[in-house]
Amino acid sequence: MENFNNFISKFIKDNSGQLNIFGKLGKITIIFIIISIVNKLINKAIDKTINNKRKTDLLIDYKRANTLITVLKKIIKYILIFIGIIMSLDMFNIKTTSILATAGIGGLAIGFGAQSLVKDVITGFFILLEDQYSVGDLVETEGFEGIVEDIGLRVTKLRAFSGELHIIPNGNIQIVTNKTRGSMRALVTVTISYEEDIDRAVKALEKVCEEIKSSNQSIVEGPTVLGVTEFGEYGIVLSIVAKTQAMEQWAVERHIRKKAKEALQKENIKMPYPKRVIIGGENK
Numbered sequence: 001m002e003n004f005n006n007f008i009s010k011f012i013k014d015n016s017g018q019l020n021i022f023g024k025l026g027k028i029t030i031i032f033i034i035i036s037i038v039n040k041l042i043n044k045a046i047d048k049t050i051n052n053k054r055k056t057d058l059l060i061d062y063k064r065a066n067t068l069i070t071v072l073k074k075i076i077k078y079i080l081i082f083i084g085i086i087m088s089l090d091m092f093n094i095k096t097t098s099i100l101a102t103a104g105i106g107g108l109a110i111g112f113g114a115q116s117l118v119k120d121v122i123t124g125f126f127i128l129l130e131d132q133y134s135v136g137d138l139v140e141t142e143g144f145e146g147i148v149e150d151i152g153l154r155v156t157k158l159r160a161f162s163g164e165l166h167i168i169p170n171g172n173i174q175i176v177t178n179k180t181r182g183s184m185r186a187l188v189t190v191t192i193s194y195e196e197d198i199d200r201a202v203k204a205l206e207k208v209c210e211e212i213k214s215s216n217q218s219i220v221e222g223p224t225v226l227g228v229t230e231f232g233e234y235g236i237v238l239s240i241v242a243k244t245q246a247m248e249q250w251a252v253e254r255h256i257r258k259k260a261k262e263a264l265q266k267e268n269i270k271m272p273y274p275k276r277v278i279i280g281g282e283n284k
Contacts, residue, residue: 035080047069071128071153116171127170128151136148139176139177141173142168146160146161153170154169155168183243184248188223188256190257191235192269193236198228201264205238209256216252218245218252220243220244224240225238225239226240
Protein backbone atom coordinates (compact mmCIF):
# COMPACT_ATOMS: atom_id res chain seq x y z
CA MET A 1 0.00 0.00 0.00
CA GLU A 2 2.84 2.37 0.85
CA ASN A 3 4.47 1.67 -2.50
CA PHE A 4 1.17 2.38 -4.23
CA ASN A 5 0.79 5.69 -2.39
CA ASN A 6 4.35 6.64 -3.31
CA PHE A 7 3.63 5.82 -6.93
CA ILE A 8 0.47 7.96 -6.91
CA SER A 9 2.34 10.82 -5.23
CA LYS A 10 5.06 10.72 -7.89
CA PHE A 11 2.43 10.59 -10.62
CA ILE A 12 0.45 13.65 -9.44
CA LYS A 13 3.23 15.70 -7.81
CA ASP A 14 6.45 17.23 -9.07
CA ASN A 15 9.88 17.24 -7.37
CA SER A 16 8.93 20.21 -5.16
CA GLY A 17 5.89 18.41 -3.81
CA GLN A 18 3.41 20.57 -5.71
CA LEU A 19 0.69 19.15 -7.93
CA ASN A 20 1.81 18.62 -11.51
CA ILE A 21 -0.45 18.96 -14.56
CA PHE A 22 -2.02 15.53 -13.97
CA GLY A 23 -2.69 16.31 -10.33
CA LYS A 24 -4.26 19.65 -11.19
CA LEU A 25 -6.47 18.10 -13.86
CA GLY A 26 -7.53 15.42 -11.41
CA LYS A 27 -8.37 18.05 -8.78
CA ILE A 28 -10.34 20.07 -11.32
CA THR A 29 -12.28 16.93 -12.24
CA ILE A 30 -13.10 16.33 -8.55
CA ILE A 31 -14.18 19.98 -8.14
CA PHE A 32 -16.65 19.76 -11.00
CA ILE A 33 -17.93 16.37 -9.81
CA ILE A 34 -18.62 17.96 -6.41
CA ILE A 35 -20.27 20.94 -8.14
CA SER A 36 -22.50 18.55 -10.10
CA ILE A 37 -23.51 16.73 -6.91
CA VAL A 38 -24.18 20.01 -5.08
CA ASN A 39 -26.26 21.26 -8.01
CA LYS A 40 -28.38 18.08 -7.97
CA LEU A 41 -28.87 18.31 -4.19
CA ILE A 42 -29.97 21.95 -4.47
CA ASN A 43 -32.40 21.07 -7.27
CA LYS A 44 -33.88 18.28 -5.16
CA ALA A 45 -34.21 20.65 -2.21
CA ILE A 46 -36.03 23.19 -4.42
CA ASP A 47 -38.37 20.52 -5.81
CA LYS A 48 -39.08 19.17 -2.32
CA THR A 49 -39.89 22.64 -1.00
CA ILE A 50 -42.28 23.35 -3.88
CA ASN A 51 -44.00 19.95 -3.52
CA ASN A 52 -44.53 20.56 0.20
CA LYS A 53 -46.14 23.92 -0.54
CA ARG A 54 -48.37 22.34 -3.16
CA LYS A 55 -49.61 19.75 -0.66
CA THR A 56 -50.60 22.51 1.75
CA ASP A 57 -52.19 24.57 -1.06
CA LEU A 58 -49.95 27.52 -0.25
CA LEU A 59 -48.84 27.78 -3.86
CA ILE A 60 -51.77 28.27 -6.22
CA ASP A 61 -50.21 29.30 -9.53
CA TYR A 62 -48.39 26.10 -10.49
CA LYS A 63 -47.37 27.23 -13.99
CA ARG A 64 -45.71 30.36 -12.67
CA ALA A 65 -43.97 28.30 -9.98
CA ASN A 66 -42.61 25.89 -12.61
CA THR A 67 -41.32 28.82 -14.65
CA LEU A 68 -39.55 30.44 -11.68
CA ILE A 69 -38.11 27.08 -10.58
CA THR A 70 -36.62 26.51 -14.04
CA VAL A 71 -34.99 29.96 -14.09
CA LEU A 72 -33.75 29.60 -10.49
CA LYS A 73 -32.12 26.25 -11.27
CA LYS A 74 -30.36 27.72 -14.30
CA ILE A 75 -29.03 30.67 -12.29
CA ILE A 76 -27.70 28.37 -9.53
CA LYS A 77 -26.08 26.12 -12.13
CA TYR A 78 -24.28 29.04 -13.79
CA ILE A 79 -23.08 30.40 -10.42
CA LEU A 80 -21.65 27.00 -9.42
CA ILE A 81 -19.91 26.60 -12.77
CA PHE A 82 -18.44 30.10 -12.43
CA ILE A 83 -17.09 29.22 -8.96
CA GLY A 84 -15.55 26.03 -10.37
CA ILE A 85 -13.83 27.96 -13.16
CA ILE A 86 -12.39 30.49 -10.68
CA MET A 87 -11.06 27.67 -8.46
CA SER A 88 -9.55 25.95 -11.49
CA LEU A 89 -7.77 29.11 -12.63
CA ASP A 90 -6.33 29.60 -9.12
CA MET A 91 -4.60 26.23 -9.35
CA PHE A 92 -2.71 27.42 -12.43
CA ASN A 93 -1.59 30.56 -10.53
CA ILE A 94 -3.80 32.80 -12.63
CA LYS A 95 -4.78 35.85 -10.59
CA THR A 96 -8.57 35.73 -10.64
CA THR A 97 -8.84 38.93 -8.61
CA SER A 98 -7.25 40.91 -11.41
CA ILE A 99 -9.47 39.13 -13.92
CA LEU A 100 -12.58 40.04 -11.95
CA ALA A 101 -11.43 43.64 -11.65
CA THR A 102 -10.68 43.80 -15.35
CA ALA A 103 -14.06 42.22 -16.08
CA GLY A 104 -15.73 44.91 -14.00
CA ILE A 105 -14.03 47.69 -15.94
CA GLY A 106 -14.42 45.92 -19.26
CA GLY A 107 -18.05 45.24 -18.46
CA LEU A 108 -18.79 48.92 -18.83
CA ALA A 109 -17.33 48.98 -22.30
CA ILE A 110 -18.94 45.69 -23.26
CA GLY A 111 -22.26 46.94 -21.91
CA PHE A 112 -22.43 49.61 -24.59
CA GLY A 113 -22.00 46.95 -27.24
CA ALA A 114 -24.40 44.51 -25.56
CA GLN A 115 -27.32 46.79 -24.90
CA SER A 116 -29.73 44.40 -26.62
CA LEU A 117 -28.56 41.54 -24.38
CA VAL A 118 -29.00 43.66 -21.25
CA LYS A 119 -32.44 44.73 -22.49
CA ASP A 120 -33.42 41.08 -23.05
CA VAL A 121 -32.36 40.10 -19.53
CA ILE A 122 -34.07 43.04 -17.82
CA THR A 123 -37.29 42.49 -19.79
CA GLY A 124 -37.18 38.78 -19.00
CA PHE A 125 -36.84 39.55 -15.30
CA PHE A 126 -39.92 41.79 -15.34
CA ILE A 127 -41.89 39.23 -17.37
CA LEU A 128 -41.31 36.71 -14.59
CA LEU A 129 -41.81 39.23 -11.79
CA GLU A 130 -45.10 40.57 -13.19
CA ASP A 131 -46.30 37.11 -14.23
CA GLN A 132 -47.24 38.30 -17.71
CA TYR A 133 -47.36 34.69 -18.91
CA SER A 134 -46.19 31.28 -17.75
CA VAL A 135 -45.05 28.00 -19.26
CA GLY A 136 -48.11 26.33 -20.81
CA ASP A 137 -49.98 29.57 -21.59
CA LEU A 138 -51.29 30.32 -25.06
CA VAL A 139 -50.01 33.77 -26.04
CA GLU A 140 -49.68 35.99 -29.07
CA THR A 141 -46.80 38.44 -29.36
CA GLU A 142 -44.84 40.13 -32.12
CA GLY A 143 -46.93 38.42 -34.80
CA PHE A 144 -46.37 34.92 -33.39
CA GLU A 145 -48.86 32.71 -31.56
CA GLY A 146 -48.25 29.50 -29.65
CA ILE A 147 -47.89 27.70 -26.34
CA VAL A 148 -45.13 29.03 -24.09
CA GLU A 149 -42.63 26.19 -23.90
CA ASP A 150 -39.81 27.90 -22.03
CA ILE A 151 -39.10 31.29 -20.45
CA GLY A 152 -35.52 32.35 -19.92
CA LEU A 153 -33.97 35.61 -18.88
CA ARG A 154 -32.96 36.25 -22.49
CA VAL A 155 -35.51 34.51 -24.75
CA THR A 156 -39.05 33.14 -24.74
CA LYS A 157 -39.84 29.99 -26.72
CA LEU A 158 -43.28 29.56 -28.30
CA ARG A 159 -44.44 26.28 -29.83
CA ALA A 160 -46.94 26.98 -32.63
CA PHE A 161 -49.85 24.61 -33.28
CA SER A 162 -48.21 23.64 -36.56
CA GLY A 163 -45.11 22.51 -34.66
CA GLU A 164 -42.67 25.35 -35.33
CA LEU A 165 -40.66 26.65 -32.38
CA HIS A 166 -40.49 30.46 -32.27
CA ILE A 167 -37.55 31.84 -30.23
CA ILE A 168 -38.21 35.49 -29.40
CA PRO A 169 -35.72 37.76 -27.57
CA ASN A 170 -37.44 39.17 -24.50
CA GLY A 171 -36.32 42.68 -25.42
CA ASN A 172 -38.45 42.51 -28.58
CA ILE A 173 -41.62 41.69 -26.68
CA GLN A 174 -43.72 44.85 -26.41
CA ILE A 175 -47.35 43.69 -26.33
CA VAL A 176 -48.48 40.25 -25.17
CA THR A 177 -51.98 38.83 -25.59
CA ASN A 178 -52.46 36.02 -23.08
CA LYS A 179 -55.31 33.75 -24.18
CA THR A 180 -55.38 31.48 -21.15
CA ARG A 181 -56.14 33.86 -18.28
CA GLY A 182 -59.77 33.68 -17.18
CA SER A 183 -62.74 32.31 -19.10
CA MET A 184 -62.61 32.10 -22.89
CA ARG A 185 -65.45 32.70 -25.35
CA ALA A 186 -66.85 29.98 -27.58
CA LEU A 187 -68.85 31.39 -30.50
CA VAL A 188 -70.81 29.27 -32.96
CA THR A 189 -72.88 30.55 -35.88
CA VAL A 190 -75.65 28.43 -37.42
CA THR A 191 -77.26 29.36 -40.72
CA ILE A 192 -80.80 28.33 -41.63
CA SER A 193 -82.71 28.86 -44.84
CA TYR A 194 -84.81 32.01 -45.30
CA GLU A 195 -87.88 29.81 -45.76
CA GLU A 196 -87.58 28.23 -42.28
CA ASP A 197 -89.39 29.29 -39.09
CA ILE A 198 -86.90 31.25 -36.95
CA ASP A 199 -88.72 30.64 -33.65
CA ARG A 200 -88.78 26.88 -34.20
CA ALA A 201 -85.07 26.87 -35.01
CA VAL A 202 -84.25 28.95 -31.92
CA LYS A 203 -86.23 26.59 -29.67
CA ALA A 204 -84.41 23.58 -31.09
CA LEU A 205 -81.03 25.24 -30.48
CA GLU A 206 -82.02 26.31 -26.95
CA LYS A 207 -82.87 22.70 -26.13
CA VAL A 208 -79.44 21.66 -27.40
CA CYS A 209 -77.78 24.32 -25.25
CA GLU A 210 -79.53 23.04 -22.11
CA GLU A 211 -78.35 19.50 -22.80
CA ILE A 212 -74.76 20.62 -23.43
CA LYS A 213 -74.70 22.85 -20.34
CA SER A 214 -75.63 19.93 -18.04
CA SER A 215 -73.18 17.47 -19.59
CA ASN A 216 -70.03 19.45 -20.44
CA GLN A 217 -67.83 20.32 -17.45
CA SER A 218 -65.64 22.65 -19.51
CA ILE A 219 -68.42 25.24 -19.84
CA VAL A 220 -68.38 28.05 -17.27
CA GLU A 221 -71.41 30.00 -18.52
CA GLY A 222 -74.04 29.31 -21.18
CA PRO A 223 -74.29 28.28 -23.93
CA THR A 224 -76.93 30.83 -24.91
CA VAL A 225 -78.72 31.37 -28.20
CA LEU A 226 -78.37 35.08 -29.05
CA GLY A 227 -80.87 34.92 -31.90
CA VAL A 228 -80.59 36.40 -35.38
CA THR A 229 -77.23 38.16 -35.75
CA GLU A 230 -76.92 38.45 -39.52
CA PHE A 231 -78.78 38.12 -42.79
CA GLY A 232 -76.43 36.14 -44.95
CA GLU A 233 -76.28 35.69 -48.69
CA TYR A 234 -78.00 32.32 -48.56
CA GLY A 235 -79.70 32.25 -45.17
CA ILE A 236 -80.34 33.64 -41.69
CA VAL A 237 -77.45 33.45 -39.22
CA LEU A 238 -78.15 32.45 -35.61
CA SER A 239 -75.38 32.77 -33.02
CA ILE A 240 -74.65 30.71 -29.91
CA VAL A 241 -72.16 31.94 -27.29
CA ALA A 242 -70.65 30.34 -24.18
CA LYS A 243 -67.83 30.90 -21.72
CA THR A 244 -65.42 28.03 -21.19
CA GLN A 245 -62.32 27.11 -19.29
CA ALA A 246 -59.07 28.26 -20.86
CA MET A 247 -57.97 26.25 -23.91
CA GLU A 248 -61.33 24.42 -24.05
CA GLN A 249 -63.21 26.87 -26.28
CA TRP A 250 -62.40 25.07 -29.54
CA ALA A 251 -63.55 21.69 -28.25
CA VAL A 252 -66.78 23.27 -26.96
CA GLU A 253 -67.39 24.98 -30.31
CA ARG A 254 -66.97 21.67 -32.16
CA HIS A 255 -69.37 19.97 -29.75
CA ILE A 256 -72.02 22.70 -30.14
CA ARG A 257 -71.80 22.59 -33.95
CA LYS A 258 -72.29 18.82 -33.99
CA LYS A 259 -75.27 18.88 -31.64
CA ALA A 260 -76.84 21.88 -33.42
CA LYS A 261 -76.62 20.13 -36.79
CA GLU A 262 -78.21 16.99 -35.36
CA ALA A 263 -81.02 18.97 -33.69
CA LEU A 264 -81.88 20.97 -36.83
CA GLN A 265 -81.81 17.83 -38.93
CA LYS A 266 -84.14 16.10 -36.47
CA GLU A 267 -86.61 19.02 -36.66
CA ASN A 268 -86.34 18.96 -40.46
CA ILE A 269 -85.01 22.53 -40.47
CA LYS A 270 -82.99 23.02 -43.61
CA MET A 271 -79.58 24.64 -43.68
CA PRO A 272 -78.86 26.63 -46.86
CA TYR A 273 -76.29 25.89 -49.49
CA PRO A 274 -75.08 27.91 -52.46
CA LYS A 275 -77.53 27.68 -55.35
CA ARG A 276 -78.03 29.43 -58.67
CA VAL A 277 -81.35 30.09 -60.37
CA ILE A 278 -81.20 30.61 -64.16
CA ILE A 279 -84.12 32.54 -65.68
CA GLY A 280 -84.78 32.48 -69.39
CA GLY A 281 -83.45 30.34 -72.13
CA GLU A 282 -85.24 28.02 -74.56
CA ASN A 283 -87.36 25.06 -73.51
CA LYS A 284 -86.30 21.88 -75.21
